[in-house]
Amino acid sequence: MTEVVTSGKACSVNPLKLSPALGGALAFLGIDGALPLFHGSQGCTAFALVLMVRHFREAIPLQTTAMNELTTILGGAENVEQAIDNIRERNNPRLIGICSTALTETRGEDMAADLRTMRARRPEWGDLEVVYASTPDYGGSLEEGWGKAVTATIEALVPEGSATRTLRQVNLLPGSHLTAADIEELRDLIESFGLTAIVLPDLSNSLDGHVPDRHIPTSLGGTPVDTIPAMGRSVLTLAVGEHMRPAAEALRRRTGVPYRLFDRLTGLEPTDALVATLIELSGADAPERLRRERSRLVDAMLDGHFYFDGRTVAIAGEPDLLLALASFFSGLGSRITAAVAPVHSPSLAGVPAPRVVVGDLDDLQDAATGCDLIVANSHAGDIAQRLGAPLYRVGFPVYDRLGAAQRLTVGYRGTRQMIIDLANRFIDSAHHEHGQEAAGPGGTGDGYAGAKEERHAQAQAR
């Protein structure tokens, strides 16, 4: 049983936690023609913006209600209204996703009621959708914010009541730990069974890194707003990650669409579970292509596990990301010697590690001494250097490598790719540092013989 402990420090050192509003903005950016708006001081927006730009290497449309001391005390409804007017004029979005911040939540506002009053007063806003997500800093981290934005969108746009089901349509609610490439992979997988999917949010064509043929002052793509109400007519919702449960639950409550929650989709077993669900739903056979992909993953596991066996891995990440990664490494024979999450979550109990610390990257550093690999976001770069261990960059933000959004980590193909990348990394570090420790018990020759030859050559050179 995993023991979950809280780091007892008053001072968070090298924080792992991000603001939930940032997670909310990310989710809104997966809706087509959307513009996220932070209800807070302009710095709240600037910091989140810079971090997202560095991660995605894209212009990020994100605005602020620019609260100051006075407007905070008097209440910010006027600023919100003014912001919506200005955004409409300059960016003309289809949807504005408002995320609150600690500043406006500390003062306390009934934004839902304020927005209703505004809408009634402003018929000229027309079909502009305004969604409000309450995302104060003190309520979680990136995953919570993402989940809350999706829940808020469902509650605002999907009509209540059970409608006629569209038999071959499912909903996909991907968690914030999935990349743009992951979302595309899952959509393709679902469609390969002859089903259609409404994906919310869909980063796969908004933050995937592409060059539009004109200037777009909102999100570059994503879930079309007009398809969101139809989520109530799907036969099933597939939710990925525990933090998507509230959104799936909200949809079920409103429309009766049942959901199946996958706590992760990296690895053979979880992918099998998803595929089994799709077979059951569609009544179709698994496509030949998919069968080959599964077989290739099994082969990669057979070839690759030698390099994972007995390796010690330290991981820090948002709870569902941590769960997915820890399960992946542990499933290939590695030991998770340190696991750190920024906040509590039911997911932490399932992390295959003796202990999970709810804390920061400083806690990771304390626990990671002597490990073979560190798995965390780019902020852990210095720690990895200090400890002399390689860093495998995951999660958010990843700003010192290209392609964070394009990396595939789910399904048979994604899992295979991760095994190959990481096995190669273990081979590299073994060559450089440990010599003969490279080979697993199978002694495939790649590591052991290679290292031996290298030392031999060095000896001769002397």
Next chain:
Amino acid sequence: MLKDKLAKAFDEPGCATNRAKSDKDRKRGCSAKSLTPGAAAGGCAFDGAKIALQPITDAAHLVHGPIACEGNSWDSRNSASSGPQLYRTGFTTDLGELDIIHGGEKKLYRAIKEIVRRHQPPAVFVYVTCVTALIGDDVEAVCQAATERLGTPIIPVAAPGFAGSKNLGNKLAGSALMEHVIGSVEPPTTTDRDINVLGEYNVAGELWQITPLLDRLGIRVLAPITGDARYHQVAAAHRARVNMVVCSQALVSLARQMQERWDIPYFEGSFYGISDTSTSLRTLARMLVDRGAAPDLIDRTEALIADEEARAWAALAPYRERLGGKRVLLYTGGVKSWSVVSALQEIGMTIVGTSVRKSTAEDKERIKELMGDDAPMVDQIPAKQMYAMLANREADILMSGGRTQFVALKTKTPWLDINQERHHAYAGYDGMIELVRRIDAELSSPIWADVRRPAPWDCARDRSPAAGISA
């Protein structure tokens, strides 16, 4: 109390823009215009304060607030250190809901204690944020108590984000230094050629492009404020003979206050561009001699300038042919809107526009001097319009900050970073050579021709689809 500080920050006799304002405008501060809900851009006062103080490398910088302020921003600034790394560690009290309800003072005190115990820094800077200002935490009292009990200077920085813009934060950081740091210790030694450089944050190591020049003249930077500084250097900055203010908007108030309290004369200068570097060195030499340095400093400075300028222009000469006639859109602000212009013009480049949105009247005069009365000064260019300009190929390269980077790239236009976040140093003579080298490399990248080719499906229909396939 914050209100008093703000009023003081907004009344700056050392600032030309401020002097020109009416009393009413002055009270509104420097940036009231930019804070339009739904149409605002840029950092907050806390951001500005952190930018100005974090480069003190051996100090700890603790952010007292909820997670967004530090969690979303730490490890994102590019000031380089020649030694200590403590400044790069992100410290925050990461206030939770209960802390906010009950007040965060106790947690703040414990956080300070943890930092002092574990790292023994020479000082801890404590940054007030919006939420801790709103709930009324008495950060100054906590810092004072901690200073007394822990025997380490704990310095409150009262620049909550909602007080205003980044620029205001720079100023408030200056007042924190004035109130709590500068003059609190004596330097181990002094010389008659000691200076401080204010507003230089050693971004990408730019300070290190200047210090070798100063070394050759025997001029010592007593305290860089604050790029690559050590706390005790800043604390002893009051013994310098001359203050040089770069990035004039930010720390001119601090320079003025230091003049009032310790009689240190100051001037505003720049190390961007060849002639400005020379002018700055000349001014430094003259002012130091006025304050008692040996007069030969002036001749030695002239000799160094002659040497360095000749070397720089010789190094730039080969680029004249390659870059002559290329059109630059300069989208930056303040000093950089003109300081690099002369060098670019000298190698034959055409400036199709230079933005003056953050420039002072003086900056604008300089642009006119360089480019004549019809200088292509532009104000803020909305993203849409800039996209259209670049897509129509009205400029060959955009030089700007990260904010407009993707406007250029998405139109397949070469782009060069010349703002805060850049990774290359462009100061002094060598910096200018580096800048031109980078412009050349960017313009001559082979990708531009390749990415601008049409996709195969957009090619003319009359071309055989099987062209190139032999029968």
